[in-house]
Amino acid sequence: MVLERxxxxxxxxxxxxxDSTAAIAGAIRGAAADLGLPDPGPERAAQV
Known part of the structure; x- marks a missing residue:
């Protein structure tokens, strides 16, 4: 058998x-909270 590199x-x-949508949406919502911005909600954050 020949192995290819x-x-x-x-x-x-x-x-x-x-599917990383939930993780990305959570990160967006967490960043908004850290920056004192309004929570975009899970539906809107998932649309990024």
Whole structure:
């Protein structure tokens, strides 16, 4: 068996292997709170 060496492997991560929408929305809402800005709510934050 011949093994090939690869310099890089690319994964289509977001939306294929994992849906990170909830984590991103949580980070946006947390950043808004830290900055004293109004909470955009989960629905609006998830639309970024």
């Amino acid at each position: 690869f310099d890089a492997i690319v994964f289509d991560w977001d939306g294929t292997l994992l």
